[in-house]
Each structure stands twice: as C-alpha cells, then as structure tokens.
Amino acid sequence: MILGVYALFLQKDVSTLPALLTQLVEAKRNFIEYAPQLWFLPCLFFVIVFFSIIQRFVKNKVFIMVAVTTSMALTIFIPQNPVSYSPSLPYGLDSALYYIFWFALGFCIKGSFITYFNHNGVAQKTITTLCGAFALLCFFGLHHHYANALTEVIGGKAYVLVWTLPTLILFVACIPLAKQLANINAVRYLGSNTLFLCGCEAIAKTSFVAFIGIAGHSLNIGDEYYTVVYISVLMFILYKVKSSIDLNKSKY
Incomplete structure (x- = not known):
C-alpha cells in the first residue's frame, strides 16, 4: 500500500519500481x-524469536541480561x-541482535519499574527531575561537548555501548509526560493501536504533503517544535481514520 501511494503521489518513474x-x-533497516x-x-519479529530461544535455555533474569548485553556488544565491536x-542484513536480523537488549x-x-514510578514520593520526583534536566540538555x-569528550576517553565503538545509560535516562524523563498524556482517551486509543500507526505513518506523511501541495502550499519543518506540531496533526488524522474504521466494523 505504501509503495502504491509513494509511486502515485510522487510520480515515480515506472523504471524505478x-x-x-x-x-x-x-527489508533492510534504513534502506x-x-x-x-x-x-x-x-526486526521485532526476530527479536521475539531470539528472545524466546534464550528463554528456553536461560531462566535466570540476570543471565538473560548478560546474554543480550553480549549480543549487543558483538553487533557493535565485530x-x-x-x-x-550501519545495518546490513535483511529483515533487521543484525538489528534484532542489537535491539534485543x-x-x-x-x-x-x-513489573518493578512500573510499580516504583507509580509512587509519587521524593525519590521518584528527584529522579524524574534530574532525568528531565538531562533531556533538556539533549x-x-x-550535551554535545560532554558527549564528544566522553567519546574521546572511551573510544568510538565502546561509546555506542555506554550510550544505553543516557537512553534509559531519557526514557525515565518521558514518564511524567506519558502519565499526563495517558489521561487523554485519543492517546490511549492510539497507544493500543501502535501497529496501525507504524503501518500507516508513511502513507499519512506522503498524503498530507501531497494535499498541501494541491492547495498550493509547501511543508517546512524547521525545528523540533515544528516536528511536534506536524506529528500531532498526523496522529489526529490517523486517530480519526482508525476510529472510523473500528466504528464501521462494529456496525457490521
């Protein structure tokens, strides 16, 4: 479906098909x-396959994390x-070995993570505040100056492995915002239909740009703020489309 939309709206030459x-x-990542x-x-499919194989032989969670960390390290250093x-294998096979971590x-x-941050104590507030401050720096x-200095000390490839920690910090920084967004029914609905969003995102982007072009306008996404507004509009459109589809399905 996406290929059809891409070829029609962007008028791709038949020879490129x-x-x-x-x-x-x-199905190579980034290609x-x-x-x-x-x-x-x-990639997610193979992550689940690989993880199921690990679980079949390894029951201890600590050893599971050792196994997947080793898998990640091998995809970085080998x-x-x-x-x-730079992924190279089809179907996200090499990416699966990296992202399985x-x-x-x-x-x-x-379980423990959700339980801990469901509390609103001093410790949780302190952690999310510090993580939020780091997110603002990013x-x-x-953060570039410090990131570059860290890269020089640790080394390029090792830095990729170490970057898992800042990624976790950024994840924690999103928790307060996620809790607020979770109170919006449309957001919760979209959250339960993420595969639909993933599958239709490119169609929505291509079609939205095309309709703007028909109206004689152009899309100029200058910075992160523009990006947030643009994505919010697309999410609203996809929400209306998906809810309409579900409503029609329920009628029949």
Whole structure:
C-alpha cells in the first residue's frame, strides 16, 4: 500500500519500481526509502524469536541480561561499523541482535519499574527531575561537548555501548509526560493501536504533503517544535481514520 501511494503521489518513474520492490523484499533497516519505519516489524519479529530461544535455555533474569548485553556488544565491536549505525542484513536480523537488549530489559524490569514510578514520593520526583534536566540538555544540544569528550576517553565503538545509560535516562524523563498524556482517551486509543500507526505513518506523511501541495502550499519543518506540531496533526488524522474504521466494523 505504501509503495502504491509513494509511486502515485510522487510520480515515480515506472523504471524505478524494480529497485523499490527489491527494497521491500530485502527489508533492510534504513534502506526502504518510501517506508523507513517499517524495518521495525520484521526486526521485532526476530527479536521475539531470539528472545524466546534464550528463554528456553536461560531462566535466570540476570543471565538473560548478560546474554543480550553480549549480543549487543558483538553487533557493535565485530562489524567494521556498529550495527546501530550501519545495518546490513535483511529483515533487521543484525538489528534484532542489537535491539534485543531493550526488549529483554523491558521484560525483566517492567513489573518493578512500573510499580516504583507509580509512587509519587521524593525519590521518584528527584529522579524524574534530574532525568528531565538531562533531556533538556539533549533537546537544546548542550550535551554535545560532554558527549564528544566522553567519546574521546572511551573510544568510538565502546561509546555506542555506554550510550544505553543516557537512553534509559531519557526514557525515565518521558514518564511524567506519558502519565499526563495517558489521561487523554485519543492517546490511549492510539497507544493500543501502535501497529496501525507504524503501518500507516508513511502513507499519512506522503498524503498530507501531497494535499498541501494541491492547495498550493509547501511543508517546512524547521525545528523540533515544528516536528511536534506536524506529528500531532498526523496522529489526529490517523486517530480519526482508525476510529472510523473500528466504528464501521462494529456496525457490521
């Protein structure tokens, strides 16, 4: 569907279709120009397959984390360039070996993590405040100097592995915002339909740009604020489309 929309709205030459179909069949992360986000689906599939295999032989959560951390490290240090930057295998196979760490981490800590941050004590407020301050540094690009200094001390590839810690900090920084957004029914509805969002995101983006062009306007996303507004509009459109589909399905 996305390829059809891409070819029609952007008026792609028919001679380019074989190359575009090859991208579809190979499903390499960062190599599907008309649906860059769909790498996530086959990658998630193989993450679950690999994680199920690990669980079959390893029951202890600590050893599971050791196994997936080792998997992540191998994808960083063995290739010439870390897989997180330069994936090469189809269907996100190498990316799955890298991102399985995050899947396993969520599996191992989700219960205690959610319980802990459901409390609104001094410790939780302090942690989220500090993490929020770090997120603001990253948002305004003020962390680059320290990040570059850390890279020089640790080394390029090792820095990729160490960056898991700042990623976790940024995740925690999103918790207060997520709690507020969770009170909005439309957001909760979209949250329960993330596969629909992932599948239709490229169609929504391409179509939205095309309709703006028909009206004689152009889309200019200058910075992060523009991006948030743009994505919010797309999310609202997809919400209306998906809710309409579900309403019609319930009628029949």
